[in-house]
Amino acid sequence: MIDNRNVSTATLSTASKATRIIGWSALAVSGLALLFGLVISGPEVNMRDSVRLLYIHVPSVLMAYVCFGITLVGSVMYLRKQSAFWDLAAASAAEVGVVFLGLVLATGALWGKPTWGTYWEWDPRLTSTAVMFIMYVGYLAIRRMDFSPEVRSRRAAVVGIISILNVIIVHYSVQWWRGLHQGQTFGLDPQIRDMQYFAWFLGTVALALVGSWLLIHRFRVAWLERQVEESQLVRALAERRREAGE
Amino acid sequence: MYWGFVAAGYLLVIGVLSGYAAWIIARGRALSRDVPEEKRRFLD
Amino acid sequence: MTELDLTPLPPESERTGIRSWRNWLIGGALIAVALVLIYQALTTARVYFLNVDEAVDRRVELADDTFNLQGTVTTEPSTAADGTITFTMSFGGSDAEVLHVGNAPSGLFKLGEQVVAEGRWQGDEFVSDRLLVKHSEEYVEDNPNRVDYELDGSEADIGAPPVTPVPGY
Numbered sequence: 066m067i068d069n070r071n072v073s074t075a076t077l078s079t080a081s082k083a084t085r086i087i088g089w090s091a092l093a094v095s096g097l098a099l100l101f102g103l104v105i106s107g108p109e110v111n112m113r114d115s116v117r118l119l120y121i122h123v124p125s126v127l128m129a130y131v132c133f134g135i136t137l138v139g140s141v142m143y144l145r146k147q148s149a150f151w152d153l154a155a156a157s158a159a160e161v162g163v164v165f166l167g168l169v170l171a172t173g174a175l176w177g178k179p180t181w182g183t184y185w186e187w188d189p190r191l192t193s194t195a196v197m198f199i200m201y202v203g204y205l206a207i208r209r210m211d212f213s214p215e216v217r218s219r220r221a222a223v224v225g226i227i228s229i230l231n232v233i234i235v236h237y238s239v240q241w242w243r244g245l246h247q248g249q250t251f252g253l254d255p256q257i258r259d260m261q262y263f264a265w266f267l268g269t270v271a272l273a274l275v276g277s278w279l280l281i282h283r284f285r286v287a288w289l290e291r292q293v294e295e296s297q298l299v300r301a302l303a304e305r306r307r308e309a310g311e
Numbered sequence: 312m313y314w315g316f317v318a319a320g321y322l323l324v325i326g327v328l329s330g331y332a333a334w335i336i337a338r339g340r341a342l343s344r345d346v347p348e349e350k351r352r353f354l355d
Numbered sequence: 356m357t358e359l360d361l362t363p364l365p366p367e368s369e370r371t372g373i374r375s376w377r378n379w380l381i382g383g384a385l386i387a388v389a390l391v392l393i394y395q396a397l398t399t400a401r402v403y404f405l406n407v408d409e410a411v412d413r414r415v416e417l418a419d420d421t422f423n424l425q426g427t428v429t430t431e432p433s434t435a436a437d438g439t440i441t442f443t444m445s446f447g448g449s450d451a452e453v454l455h456v457g458n459a460p461s462g463l464f465k466l467g468e469q470v471v472a473e474g475r476w477q478g479d480e481f482v483s484d485r486l487l488v489k490h491s492e493e494y495v496e497d498n499p500n501r502v503d504y505e506l507d508g509s510e511a512d513i514g515a516p517p518v519t520p521v522p523g524y
Binding site (some may be wrong): 076077078079080099103105108112114115117118121122125167168172175176179278279282283285286288289290292293295 | 312313314316317319320321323324327328331332335336338339340342343344345346348350351352
C-alpha cells in the first residue's frame, strides 16, 4: 500500500500546466459570459429576461453532445483496440455529458415555466432528451456493476455506441415531429443576433472551456481509479496465493 | 418574475459545475495517495 | 491461475450476491423509467398536437377525445369574471372558438402568439383546461434603437414585430 499522506496536495493534484491555463481561461470567459448574459445584452421582446437562460441552456446541450460523441469514439476504439485509454475516455466523457444534460433538463424547465407556462411537457424534444439522459445514466450504472473489468467495459462500450442514436433523435426531433419546443435557433442560419448572439457565443466558449477542464481531470481521476482497482486486485491475488499455500 | 427563474438557472449551473469540479479535485487527490507517482498519469 | 481457482471464496461469494442483487435493482429501476419514457414517446410525444384545420376536419371522429390543439391566437383574449378566457385560434385557414377554464397561461399569452390548448370539442367550441404558449425559434432583442427586425432576409416571414416593449412588463 502506497502511503502518500505526508505528500503536499500540489504533488497529489491531477492538474497540469495545460489544465491550469484552461481552468483560468474558463473562469475569465465565464465572468465575461455572465456580464454579457445578465447585464449587457437586452431582454427579448416576448420572453423578456428569461431569454438569458438560453445562454447557458443551449451551450450545455452542445457540451453534452460533444461528450457523448467522445463516448461513441471511445467505445468504438475500445472494442477495436481493447485499450484502457479509450475505455476511460468514453467513461469520463459520459459522466461529464450526463452532468451537462442534467443541467439542460433543469435550465430548460426553468425557462419553460415563464415562457410556455409549464416546467415539463411530454413533447418529442423533451421526451427524447429524457430518454437520452436515462440511457447515459444506464451507461454509467453498467460501469459500476459487478462484472469483471473486461465484461463491464465491453458492455458499456456497446451501450455507449447504441446511445448515440439518441443524440440524433433529440437533435432532429423538432424537425421530425410536432412539439411545443421551438425549432433550431442557433444553427448555421441563426435566428438571433447582435448582443444576444454574442452573449450566447460567450456562454458556449465558457462552457466549452469548463467542459474541457472537467473532461481532462475526470479522465485522470478515472485513470487513478483504475490504478487503485488494479493494485487492490494484485493485493487480493497475493492474499489468495498465501491462503492457498497454507 | 423572470429574474427569479434566471437567477435559479444560473446559480444551479454554477453550483453544480463548481461542486462537480471540487469533487473531481478531491477524489483525484485522495486516489493519488494510493498510487505510486510514476503511475499517476496515463503515459502509454 | 489454476491454483487460484481452487481457493475457497465464501466472503467473496456473499459480497457478489449482494452486488448482484443491487445490480438487478438498479438495472430494473432504469429499465422501468425507460419504459415509461418510451411509452410517453410513442403516445403523447409522437402526435403531440393537431393543428386547428386538422382538428376541425376530424371533429366528428375526435368526438369528446382529449387532445392538444395548436394554432395562433387571432382575437383579443377576453377574461370573464370567473377567470375563464375566450378567444379564437386559427391555423391553415380554419378557426376554432376556445373556452379556456383551466390554468393561468404564461405571461406571453396574447393576441398573435402560437398556443397549444389541451381539451376537447364540446359542440362548436373547444374547451381547454391547459393552455401553453409555443414560442418561435426567432429571438428579437428588445432594443428601442432597432429599426430592422429582419432576421432571415424576409421581413414578411416574421410579420411586424413590436417596436415598443409589451405593456405590462
